Amino acid sequence: MSSAHGQGPKAPHAFFQHHYNTVEQQAGAAKLGMWVFLATEILMFSGLFLAYFIIRILYPEMVLGSHELLSKTMGGVNTVVLLFSSFTMAMAVRSAQVGDTPGIIRNLIMTIGCACIFMVVKYFEYTGKFAHGIFPGKYFDYGRAAAYAAEHGHELVGMPHIFFGIYFTMTGLHGVHVAVGIGVLVWIMLRAKKGHFGPQYYSPVENVGLYWHIVDLVWIFLFPLLYLVK
Amino acid sequence: MLSMFLAPETKEAAKAAVGNVAAAAPPAPPAPKLPPLETLHSWAMPTQASTFAESTDNLYLFIVFLDAFFFVLILAAMGYFMWKYKRRSPDQKTSSITHNGKIEFLWSAIPAVLLVVIFAWAEIDFIKQTTPPADAIDIRVTGRQWFWQVDYPDYPGVSLTSSTEEPLITMIVPKGRPVRLIMTSEDVLHSFYVPAFRVKKDVVPGRYTTLWFEATRVGEFNIFCTEYCGDRHSSMAGVIKVLEPASFEAALREAAKLEQKPTESVADFGGRIYTRRGCNACHTLNGDPATGPTWKGLYGKSETLADGTTLTVDDNYIKESILQPQAKIVAGFTGANMPSYQGQLDDKQITAIIDFIKQQK
Amino acid sequence: MATADTSSAHGGDHAREVSFYAAKTGLKSWLVTLDHKRLGMMYLVGTMVFFLVGGIAALTLRTELLTPEQDLVSATTYNKLFTIHGAVMVFLVIIPSVPGALGNFLLPLMLGAKDVAFPRLNLLSFWIYSLGAVFFLITLVNGSLDTGWTFYTPYSTSSGTAVVTATFGAFILGFSSILTGLNFIVTVHKMRAPGLTWNRLPLFVWAIYSTAVIQILATPVLAITLMLLMIERTLNIGIFDPAMGGDPVLYQHFFWFYSHPAVYIMILPGFGIISELIAVHSRKHIFGYKAIALSSIAIAIISFLVWGHHMFVSGQSELAGVVFSFLTFAVAVPTAIKVFSWVATLYKGSIEFNTPMLYALAFLFTFTIGGLTGIFLGALSVDVHLHDTYFVVAHFHYVMMGGTIIAFIGGIHHWWGKMTGRMFNEAHGRWGCLLVFIGFNMTFFNQFIVGQQGMPRRYATYVPQFQQQHVLSTIGSYILGLGLLWTAFYLLRSLKTGAQASDNPYAGASLEWQTQSPPIEHNFHGQPRVDTDPYNFPQIDRSGGMDHH
Ligand code: HEA
Numbered sequence A: 001m002s003s004a005h006g007q008g009p010k011a012p013h014a015f016f017q018h019h020y021n022t023v024e025q026q027a028g029a030a031k032l033g034m035w036v037f038l039a040t041e042i043l044m045f046s047g048l049f050l051a052y053f054i055i056r057i058l059y060p061e062m063v064l065g066s067h068e069l070l071s072k073t074m075g076g077v078n079t080v081v082l083l084f085s086s087f088t089m090a091m092a093v094r095s096a097q098v099g100d101t102p103g104i105i106r107n108l109i110m111t112i113g114c115a116c117i118f119m120v121v122k123y124f125e126y127t128g129k130f131a132h133g134i135f136p137g138k139y140f141d142y143g144r145a146a147a148y149a150a151e152h153g154h155e156l157v158g159m160p161h162i163f164f165g166i167y168f169t170m171t172g173l174h175g176v177h178v179a180v181g182i183g184v185l186v187w188i189m190l191r192a193k194k195g196h197f198g199p200q201y202y203s204p205v206e207n208v209g210l211y212w213h214i215v216d217l218v219w220i221f222l223f224p225l226l227y228l229v230k
Numbered sequence B: 001m002l003s004m005f006l007a008p009e010t011k012e013a014a015k016a017a018v019g020n021v022a023a024a025a026p027p028a029p030p031a032p033k034l035p036p037l038e039t040l041h042s043w044a045m046p047t048q049a050s051t052f053a054e055s056t057d058n059l060y061l062f063i064v065f066l067d068a069f070f071f072v073l074i075l076a077a078m079g080y081f082m083w084k085y086k087r088r089s090p091d092q093k094t095s096s097i098t099h100n101g102k103i104e105f106l107w108s109a110i111p112a113v114l115l116v117v118i119f120a121w122a123e124i125d126f127i128k129q130t131t132p133p134a135d136a137i138d139i140r141v142t143g144r145q146w147f148w149q150v151d152y153p154d155y156p157g158v159s160l161t162s163s164t165e166e167p168l169i170t171m172i173v174p175k176g177r178p179v180r181l182i183m184t185s186e187d188v189l190h191s192f193y194v195p196a197f198r199v200k201k202d203v204v205p206g207r208y209t210t211l212w213f214e215a216t217r218v219g220e221f222n223i224f225c226t227e228y229c230g231d232r233h234s235s236m237a238g239v240i241k242v243l244e245p246a247s248f249e250a251a252l253r254e255a256a257k258l259e260q261k262p263t264e265s266v267a268d269f270g271g272r273i274y275t276r277r278g279c280n281a282c283h284t285l286n287g288d289p290a291t292g293p294t295w296k297g298l299y300g301k302s303e304t305l306a307d308g309t310t311l312t313v314d315d316n317y318i319k320e321s322i323l324q325p326q327a328k329i330v331a332g333f334t335g336a337n338m339p340s341y342q343g344q345l346d347d348k349q350i351t352a353i354i355d356f357i358k359q360q361k
Numbered sequence C: 001m002a003t004a005d006t007s008s009a010h011g012g013d014h015a016r017e018v019s020f021y022a023a024k025t026g027l028k029s030w031l032v033t034l035d036h037k038r039l040g041m042m043y044l045v046g047t048m049v050f051f052l053v054g055g056i057a058a059l060t061l062r063t064e065l066l067t068p069e070q071d072l073v074s075a076t077t078y079n080k081l082f083t084i085h086g087a088v089m090v091f092l093v094i095i096p097s098v099p100g101a102l103g104n105f106l107l108p109l110m111l112g113a114k115d116v117a118f119p120r121l122n123l124l125s126f127w128i129y130s131l132g133a134v135f136f137l138i139t140l141v142n143g144s145l146d147t148g149w150t151f152y153t154p155y156s157t158s159s160g161t162a163v164v165t166a167t168f169g170a171f172i173l174g175f176s177s178i179l180t181g182l183n184f185i186v187t188v189h190k191m192r193a194p195g196l197t198w199n200r201l202p203l204f205v206w207a208i209y210s211t212a213v214i215q216i217l218a219t220p221v222l223a224i225t226l227m228l229l230m231i232e233r234t235l236n237i238g239i240f241d242p243a244m245g246g247d248p249v250l251y252q253h254f255f256w257f258y259s260h261p262a263v264y265i266m267i268l269p270g271f272g273i274i275s276e277l278i279a280v281h282s283r284k285h286i287f288g289y290k291a292i293a294l295s296s297i298a299i300a301i302i303s304f305l306v307w308g309h310h311m312f313v314s315g316q317s318e319l320a321g322v323v324f325s326f327l328t329f330a331v332a333v334p335t336a337i338k339v340f341s342w343v344a345t346l347y348k349g350s351i352e353f354n355t356p357m358l359y360a361l362a363f364l365f366t367f368t369i370g371g372l373t374g375i376f377l378g379a380l381s382v383d384v385h386l387h388d389t390y391f392v393v394a395h396f397h398y399v400m401m402g403g404t405i406i407a408f409i410g411g412i413h414h415w416w417g418k419m420t421g422r423m424f425n426e427a428h429g430r431w432g433c434l435l436v437f438i439g440f441n442m443t444f445f446n447q448f449i450v451g452q453q454g455m456p457r458r459y460a461t462y463v464p465q466f467q468q469q470h471v472l473s474t475i476g477s478y479i480l481g482l483g484l485l486w487t488a489f490y491l492l493r494s495l496k497t498g499a500q501a502s503d504n505p506y507a508g509a510s511l512e513w514q515t516q517s518p519p520i521e522h523n524f525h526g527q528p529r530v531d532t533d534p535y536n537f538p539q540i541d542r543s544g545g546m547d548h549h
């Protein structure tokens, strides 16, 4: 079997960590670790989804009435943007696998761009809500929100502060994930610039890609549940 | 960001929105003097005083014996092996057994079967405990920090309250008749527990929970609050009195009566109402605001209302505050609700309260 | 037997390399270390310090309970005491203890690896743990906490104490636990030495592995629960708080969905220790290896389906109660399998009554009582009477203190020589074990009785007829405290005066015994190889024709 003190069978790679025996072992560990991590992320969000469903079952009319105040256009734009970014992310991984460093960088920049667009749209969505007294929980200004709803031909029922409480919590946590995503995307882009990745070593790109797909996936669930309730 | 965690947290925010907030801790009262639980033996279960008790205890005993059997079996085997196979020489040989399918199957299957028996038994009893008979007497129980209020819809105007300072009869029920409690809480979780009846159920704000029992024994039994509810959780006790059906109604009316004693001054009578009717749950006498404004220095002071107007506290205003609390809301207490005592306190009692408030300078 | 490379023969004549302690020195070599062994030692120190903190709170509250009235502390202080005691013991002691300390130290050694899969992540977990601990300390000086360790709403959304600080601390600790679990899962999958198949893993590794599975599946839900609680408290969004339209029972479902599996996060590593201790000190092949390993996995799975047994009287639906009760009994069976297998391992063994083994036997006694009393609580109608009484308090101390902590202390003794290079004094150890055993049972056995008579938990004052049992219990807790202090004392003293530990003082057969005591920085000289299972002791008599090994 393999040798002692971490001489991998192939040429020891620059990023080889010496507590592993082989480069394959290292890559396998990184991948498995990422999948386990993603499982914990999904479980974390599923807690919130559960809370959402319970509220929806408890107060169906309230949820129906309140969701009308969300902008389907902005939500829709963001969905498209994120879907596209998932595609560019996949392209970046592909470029890394074939050793196309400019390709990695190009695709990562597009991904980061999409992520930024997403955040900007979210910013306008949030401030738009705040402007009409739509805050989470006790800061919710029923009077102003109801007037705003009436303007648009909708009616608020029951306790809309709960819906917006959960809306801000879910999209907020998702937003935090996008922000973290931007951070790690920039980090691997800088590493790509230094030429770190190639066919032998691309697990960081791959793992960040997996993370980014999960962030998208969560949004794919958030969008219909929050914006398109029927 | 960090300051959010470092700043001493005040209750103001929660108070504004939520209303019924844990009152600032007044000096805690001494342990309630309750009748001792009647126990047959100091190691035994409490007295069996309801129709559930016997069956629950039988299952309890069954599990005790079953557990004892397994425990003794395990300890006996362990003790025997410890003695028999103690290491006597450093190179003592040991057996090469690694497993034995048959015995492993047995020691999984036998406990599994026994556990199903326990499950079924407990379940049948539990279903009984959760389905009250149709002819039960209804009693409404309201949990508050930190007392129980008990109303008898079948006997209009009859209402009893426990008090942390002076534990007294909280509930009177007839022997041999099913009783159903419909319970809710005005603030946080509580739990209504009568050990002698083997019944317990959480009392949850915002919803109604029910519990039923049929008492089988005349006597007085402890009520405990078993869901942690704050400072005086352990003093939120009461007494349930079981009477023969014949004397039940008269005793109930007598206990619900709150009249001035011949030896008592009007203000002292007011003080008794203050504790008996639970005003003390929200109003302090020491100047600290709690759920409601303090009564210290209340009489004659100029009070600012939520709508910005001011008025001087006098007899009429106090009376109005008691009968229609929502008519004039004191500034700073908009979220909290004081229940109306219309139909529950008569003029004499209200006068006594006013006298008592006058005393609080 | 497992063997290391030819160069590291057992005799120890091999030129000894410096231990991992001596390999690097200075404060920095500890604070930013990537070495799993150093991190293990730091967890050991951390959890023990908080064990002391939690223990002091416990002894103070026990002292208050000597009399029915309030005399030593006010009810308010009492409530803070049991909350801090419970929260510290759960979040800072018992959950990180065995995985953090022994798991970190031993897992790579037992696997024949140089380190865990992600050493940096491991360091990060430790610092997250420390950060969480800091938040708990801030809580202590900043109004403390009086909600009970369960943080039930709506009390926790209205209490005047530092609820957000404390929940944030627990939230952070959750991430430490998740990352440790993740690291261990990957380590077990990817870092095993050649020949170390799943069937040859020491049972301690199996236990840590199953624990890690629960950690990563359950803890994220705790994180989200605590996050929602913090949001509820600061913004009142109306999920858990009935005054804002929320549902307090929903909070309980969320909380127990984590906290029931968490009780197995606490006990499974203890089970792992006991399997090692009993096999090594009776020099017998563990009985029913597969059943023990697989029952851990069974527990890990079923444990997700029983949370509602904490809520039989909460106002959840009756049907839910029935289902949860049934599944609760189902989870007892795999535990029964383990208990019987441990006893069977003793059969025809060569049992040495040294301190670690005495702790293992004490565990069998106390844990079995704790587990068996869980049966009362799982039985619906009986739990209606016993819920939230001292019977429950006694049950969970029998399983947590009498189970996990006793196992942990036994494990510390068993691997003390390996971890520190010194042996403790055997006679001192046996006395300590005796004191702990007597003190423990005296403290908590009475609580079954007083609970069964109706004494509710979380009571600062109580009706006088319970006093006798409370006095006994308090005296017991002093004896227990004395025993633990004594244990801490002789263990610490052995660091200075103890005899040099040999590499394999108890003749164990798993890989951690095949290296120096204390191990060298990279654990082994060369790459260890494994060709048999870890319970194949040389004393086993194979003349009887046993051939499946
Ligand atoms: C290490 C932690 C740990 C462990 C391992 C367990 C193990 C078990 N627990 Fe416990 N439990 C807690 C920690 C733990 N518990 C805590 C902390 C609480 C309270 C939390 C709070 O409210 O603050 C609690 C509360 C608790 C309750 C809620 C009580 C209430 O609040 O009303 C219940 C109810 O079902 C329960 C049941 C069980 C059962 C059935 C087991 C089983 O897994 C036990 C299985 C073991 C055995 C059964 C013994 C060995 C088997 C045999 C010898 C075979 C023969 C047996 C028979 C045929 C019976 N536990």
Ligand code: HEA
Residues within 6 Å of the ligand: C048, C051, C052, C054, C055, C056, C058, C059, C061, C062, C082, C083, C085, C086, C087, C089, C090, C093, C094, C147, C148, C149, C150, C393, C397, C400, C401, C405, C409, C443, C457, C458, C459, C460, C477, C480, C481, C482, C484, C485, C487, C488, C491
């Ligand atoms: C791991 C979990 C754990 C442990 C070990 C303990 C240990 C102890 N606990 Fe408990 N306890 C809980 C978890 C635990 N507890 C929980 C979760 C609750 C519920 C809280 C709630 O209701 O919210 C509770 C509640 C609780 C109550 C009920 C309070 C009430 O409901 O009013 C009581 C009362 O007797 C009690 C007592 C004790 C005692 C005397 C010990 C003793 O065993 C303590 C002994 C320890 C020491 C005295 C410290 C000595 C240590 C050292 C000297 C360092 C040692 C170093 C080395 C060995 C190297 N605990």
Ligand code: CUA
Residues within 6 Å of the ligand: B143, B144, B146, B189, B190, B191, B225, B226, B227, B228, B229, B230, B233, B234, B236
């Ligand atoms: Cu009310 Cu505890």
Ligand SMILES: [Cu+2]
Residues within 6 Å of the ligand: C259, C260, C263, C306, C307, C309, C310
């Ligand atoms: Cu549980």
